[in-house]
Amino acid sequence: MARVTDTKFVNERAKYFVASPNEPTTNQRPLSIDLQLNEMRRRELEEMLDRQMRITLPSVLAPVAYIQNPAAQPKETEYDRQLQAGKGRVVYHVEAFQLAPDQDPRLYVRAYWKIGARAHTGLTLWLRFDGQHFSVEQTDATISSLARYLEFKDLGPQLAARPEYAGMLLNIVPAADGWAYVIMGRRGYESAVVSVWKYSSAGPRDTGIAYSYGC
Numbered sequence: 001m002a003r004v005t006d007t008k009f010v011n012e013r014a015k016y017f018v019a020s021p022n023e024p025t026t027n028q029r030p031l032s033i034d035l036q037l038n039e040m041r042r043r044e045l046e047e048m049l050d051r052q053m054r055i056t057l058p059s060v061l062a063p064v065a066y067i068q069n070p071a072a073q074p075k076e077t078e079y080d081r082q083l084q085a086g087k088g089r090v091v092y093h094v095e096a097f098q099l100a101p102d103q104d105p106r107l108y109v110r111a112y113w114k115i116g117a118r119a120h121t122g123l124t125l126w127l128r129f130d131g132q133h134f135s136v137e138q139t140d141a142t143i144s145s146l147a148r149y150l151e152f153k154d155l156g157p158q159l160a161a162r163p164e165y166a167g168m169l170l171n172i173v174p175a176a177d178g179w180a181y182v183i184m185g186r187r188g189y190e191s192a193v194v195s196v197w198k199y200s201s202a203g204p205r206d207t208g209i210a211y212s213y214g215c
Contacts, residue, residue: 031172035096060144079118088113099199101178105129112160120147122160124167126203138203190214
């Protein structure tokens with residue numbers, strides 16, 4: 001039995017599993033990187049997040065394709081207006097790993113924009129950091145549409161802030177070719193899925209291996 005008081009566990013306990021120590025004969029290199037960003041690098045990262053949000057936002061706020069009746073389309077909210085005016089406060093979580101043969105760190109970034117008690121808009125990004133600059137290898141704004149839908153289902157106004165809906169990186173497994181497998185978990189409205197991806201020069205690519213349940 002163990003009592004865990006680490007705040008990281010309290011905030012993201014779904015990421016933690018009971019495990020036994022590895023065999024002492026294995027010589028596997030650690031893939032997690034303790035990346036320290038100074039103030040200049042943090043500003044650069046936040047500016048990149050802001051650019052990506054503004055690139056993505058028109059598609060998030062655009063009419064919903066499957067709603068044919070114009071009168072039934074969602075109306076612009078005060079949150080939307082303030083977000084477009086740049087008044088949202090960005091909150092982000094960063095994890096860094098060695099996933100590629102070039103050994104440049106790859107960053108998994110989960111970000112969302114909060115205005116008051118609402119967080120409807122979020123992104124997950126995979127970035128490459130060459131030691132000087134960040135470059136985007138993949139982005140996903142699925143959580144933005146999902147969060148708005150889930151609030152309509154009375155599941156709360158801050159779904160974009162919840163990692164289990166935005167996408168949780170559960171594990172990294174090295175591959176013989178120098179790339180690595182990425183195991184992701186994500187919840188939906190009445191479902192959950194754990195999927196396996198293979199990192200590439202264009203970010204993670206779906207291997208087709210997954211476990212899911214629900215509707």
